[in-house]
Amino acid sequence: MVVAANRVERTEARGTIDTILAVTERDMARVNELILSMAGSRVELIPEIANHLISSGGKRLRPMLTIASALAHGYGEGDAQVKLAASVEFMHTATLLHDDVVDESDLRRGKSTARTIWGNQASVLVGDYLLGQAFKMMVDVGSLTALSILSDASAIIAEGEVWQLAAAKRMTTSEADYLAVVDAKTAALFAAAAEVGPVIAGKGEAERAAMRSYGRSLGISFQLIDDVLDYGGIAADLGKNTGDDFREGKITLPVILAYQAGDEEEKAFWRAAMEEGENGDEALARARSLIERHATLEATIERARDYGAQAFEAASSLPASPARDALLDVVEFCISRIR
Amino acid sequence: MVVAANRVERTEARGTIDTILAVTERDMARVNELILSMAGSRVELIPEIANHLISSGGKRLRPMLTIASALAHGYGEGDAQVKLAASVEFMHTATLLHDDVVDESDLRRGKSTARTIWGNQASVLVGDYLLGQAFKMMVDVGSLTALSILSDASAIIAEGEVWQLAAAKRMTTSEADYLAVVDAKTAALFAAAAEVGPVIAGKGEAERAAMRSYGRSLGISFQLIDDVLDYGGIAADLGKNTGDDFREGKITLPVILAYQAGDEEEKAFWRAAMEEGENGDEALARARSLIERHATLEATIERARDYGAQAFEAASSLPASPARDALLDVVEFCISRIR
Structure with missing residues (x-):
């Protein structure tokens, strides 16, 4: 396995964000x-609203990817990487503000969401403002290629969100459908964040494709682990209550796999829970036990590891450097959030 | 007066969009x-949602400004003007989708708003998608200057909306405050739509400044006339119920001027209506009579004419051409919507 082979070459710490x-x-x-x-x-x-989110203890993984990817391709001077990293974080923050409105979420990372404090209206508009500021920073960098990558991502993310909205409450969602949504909603920004690194370093399509693949696979892996944590993690660890996805009727991979493995009675339970909103504490306990019976958290982790291995392989082609090791370690870190 | 002087030079039709x-x-x-x-x-x-708005009978004034401004500066070949015009219309459509959510509006141009048919969630996300598509088209044009103008406008529009949200319900809003909101919310996009014309035609800062000034003044004039129509127009003409602004507690210039001219008892009425939501049919009738007593529709029209004259003057410096005449006639058209 590629991951194992590459691991042998390295002496750095693994599974760490350090x-x-x-x-x-x-x-x-x-x-x-x-x-x-x-x-x-x-x-x-x-x-006020922007700082509520910005200072809420997110890891800033996406902008770190941009910086590390730029460094790994030899771009260290100038400020293009700084502006693009900030743009990426603003795009992410704008998405979170709108997501919380769309999902009617009250908590994010253990804190009240902006919409519960300042209302949906302000959340929508401040999200729009941050998106506008993100584009201003990108324009300031002056790379039409970077602009193209990030504006494509912006449209793809929104398209994925609309698709999820339309399909979200249907238990007929297939694994492929779900992965396509994750690809758009989460992986597109990871991919863009990593791809702009070689672009500002003046590298060509091969390096861009490798970083795009790295970011995309890492993003999918990251989201699948998030899905698992929502059924199995500890609230304090994630700053998120476990069971949130279930209570919000969000159909994630552990649920899709449990539905597909279930008998008719179990399928009826899932439809009632996810499509009809019968998602109280008792239903959540039942959901957990079905997920355990069919071992779908394990199956989801396995897929996350596969995508992680793809991400690892894509970044392994980079010349050896601390930045390359950082990109490799992040892959293991994302997966090792599961204990 | 400048408008009058310039009028004499022309034989074309006035006050027409034709x-x-x-x-x-x-x-x-x-x-x-x-x-x-x-x-x-x-x-x-x-x-589905985008076409609901796109085909809802808007005049597409903003993209027409981009086209006419490009033509007036000698840009006729290529497709940059087409892509930028479509971007401008998408930015406008995205703003409308989000505005209707923020204002909780049920009607626009006499039709149900997207949010009443498909919900707030879809309206927010489809707005985000159209904004992403707008940026993709701009990037495709490849002019960093045009991108800079339009991304600045995007942030300014959102900033103006948040400001209005924070200040909207206060009768202490001054005329200057209100004009600053209009400048951001409406005039910024008119200004950007016109300014990108000379940019793609390869013209310099003087031409850009003239078109920016033209668009900005036209936008303010346009909005002030809209404000007047909301208290005096005929529903069928505007595709909008008159009195909507009042019922939504939107403080516009006719109201600000009536409040300032009013005695203590009238001021108390306006505060109750706009700040406390006592805005039923009886209150609307009272509002109309106060607006008439203090002749604030006339005063608002006068300001609209002043801005119109500034727009006219800014475009008058262009070399004579059908496109210049079109830009001049639009100014009169916007004001002549008042009968």
């Missing part, structure tokens, strides 16, 4: 400054 | 095709 934190530390300080400055506005409500 | 319709007809056919194609998606809900 490598990428160390490699990107200097640039991330600049990214954080830029984020604070671009979230500013004479309209006070904007920084 | 001139710009004729001048832009060929390119607008391409814009409409592009709009339909870019509103498409394998996710059926997207074209």
